[in-house]
Amino acid sequence: MNAPTPALVAPRPERLRLVGQRRQILTMMHQRLMFGLLVYAGVVALIVLRIVYLAAFGDHAGAKRGLTALVPERGDIVDRDGQPLARTIDAWTVGLWPRKVIGNKLDLARKLAQLMPERDEATYFAMLRSNKSFFYLRRRAAPGVVEAVNAIGEPGLALEREPDRLYPQTSLAAHVIGYTDVDGKGTAGIEWALNDKLSDAATRSQPVQLSISSKVQQALEHELLAAMTHFSAVGAAGIIMDIHSGEVLAMTSLPQLNPNAAGKGSMEARFNRATLGVYELGSTFKPFTVAMAMDSGVVRSMGQIYNCPNQLNVYGRTINDTHPFNRTCTVAEIMKESSNIGTAQIAAQLGATRQKEFLRKMGFLDPVAIELREKGRTLSPGSNWGPLETMTVGYGHGIAVTPLHLASGYAALFNGGLYRPATLLKVGRDHAAAKGRRVFSEGTSYKMRSLLRLVVTKGTGRKADAPGYRVGGKTGSAEKYHNRSLLVTTFAGVFPMDEPRYVVVVMLDEPKATAETYGFRTAGWNVAPVVSRTVGRIAPMLGVRPDKNREPDMSTVLPFVHEKTEH
């Protein structure tokens, strides 16, 4: 290193040179050191900053996620008062992983058979020995069973919580609410119709509010079921509807099933007679015919006279009456005694074109308008809607609609003439009432009040009267198409008649005669009392005040009724 250097060039002194070199190295060293320090400080600062950030804004060990809001797996369904009709709860599920079982399989099978006797010991043993990886032993297990299964202490038995649909009111409004399958997908009723809304994460936190009032529904179901059992009917349907908004307050179809165990219900019980079943509803159509005739100017007064013989032979067919007049009769009398002959003549005067147009405007030729997907296809004469068909449709034969059609039609007839589709969702701020379309004039709607009140005060529907509630309506008894000896009896009514607010449609499928009906099985004897009792129960809940001094203006019809014809 200390090699001699030529002295020719004035050399820098060795010492100096060394010093200079050293300083240079030192500076470099300093720089490197500084750089390393900065890098180190930067890393530390980064860590510190991260820690500070985490301390200030970050998570911590005790944080619990996912429980800050109570959002059910599937949205609730509540009635118009907020009473829950369908809810999702956490239920226990007992499962089995056969490969994870470590204990004696025979013993385990015996214990399981004791705890859950729906399968026998051999089945459990076969399940335990099978190659499948998983079995459901029981879904929606009771807490006691879960506890006992847990006490077995077998790792192959899995206890899990699973969202499960519960219908607290059991069979109440079962056909409206519907039910879900095991995986929580709606398969009937509102559960089916609004499945997307109920299961969507964005909307399921808000319950779906139905227009059903569970108290009204219960009253209707109870009274209808009592009548159905009493008259040994195979089925029944009932609808109560607000005539101004089209809200369905109660809708039932009997027999009905328990949606908590929908699989156990029969096919008959799953069938919704109120919206899916179509029936020839008979004389309940007569008010429509009269209203159509009044609206078109065919009938100008309740006193208009028609010739009502014992039989009417038209187009090769004979029309009969249950209470034949065999004289001239007025429109008021035709309605009061439910005369087919008179109504057929009115319908004939009206003509097929106008009749069809009115029925179309009332929605009677289309599937019923409602949220449910169970909608029946109505039956009508269709292309061969001739003069005879016009007459029979005039008194409700040859046309088959659902009871909900009838309720919507009566609502349109009495709310001032506006047809509004029925709805099962509560009309309020977030669900406006559907837009109406005019079917009848307001004057016609007004005149019909006293006419239908007359049917209840003096005519065939006397048993439907609930004292003080001014029920008005029309009975209807139609023979079944496939067996003319079986009847479908209906009562379509409105109350209070002086200021109509609610429509009630009640139908019994194949009622039988009993001793106290003196062998009769027409609507006036079996469904009319149901209406009376139901209205007596629900009207105070709906805020309808009973008043025995109020009546619609009966002076428009009473002068045209000759009491002599009283039977």
Add this chain to the structure above:
Amino acid sequence: MSARSFRSVFTVATCAGAALTCYLVSLNVASERAALEEVETKIVLAQRDIRLLQTEIGTRGRLAQLERWNVKVLALSAPSADQFLEGGFQLARLGRPEPKLNVEAPVVLASAPAPHPQPAPLEEGERRAAGAGATASSAAQLMQQASLKIPMREPVQLAVPIVGTETRNEQSVAKKVLAPANSTAEKSESARASKPAKPAPGKSAKAPETRPAQADKKAGDKKIVAAAKPVTKPVRTAKVDPLAPLPASANSKKTTGNSGTAR
């Protein structure tokens, strides 16, 4: 000098202290946040429990079950149309008070078995005239006696309220002069106050003719009059006693007056 040399130390200490404080604050915030989250979690859990319990209660007390209980046990039914009232007036009409004929009479009758039989029958009689029924047999006996004497006093008493003041003067005059005439006229029970009041002037004209014949009757009657006189006296003294008959007549007037205004 020393302070200057330690300056850097102080600076570092201050910085460290500030950083520590900041860290403590943030730690505090974080712990508060954690506590809040815990509370929120508790709230949600409580809500879930409430929901579960509500569901259970709703399921156990479902309407179908209530209906079943009602059918089997309670048997409640919907109110009928007659059970609804228009308003306060209709409600008040339902609570009509019991019609009171004469309240005071039975109260006085209770004290009827009086120790002094002489004034008692008269009092009883007077009350009997007011329309009260007797309960005790002894009292009834007393009253029968008294009822014989009723016609004597009654015109005097009842004529006062019904006939005007002028007729009252006339009556007093007539009575002084024609006491027997009155007594004969009123032997029948049916003779009422209005009757003697009207014929009074007519009889005063007849009076002079019959005057001599009345001497013996007068003597007999005077006893009655004397016996009747004490009747008026208790009436006066009775003003002190609230249960006495005179206030009774006054009360009856008042009540009729009141009911009249009420109607």
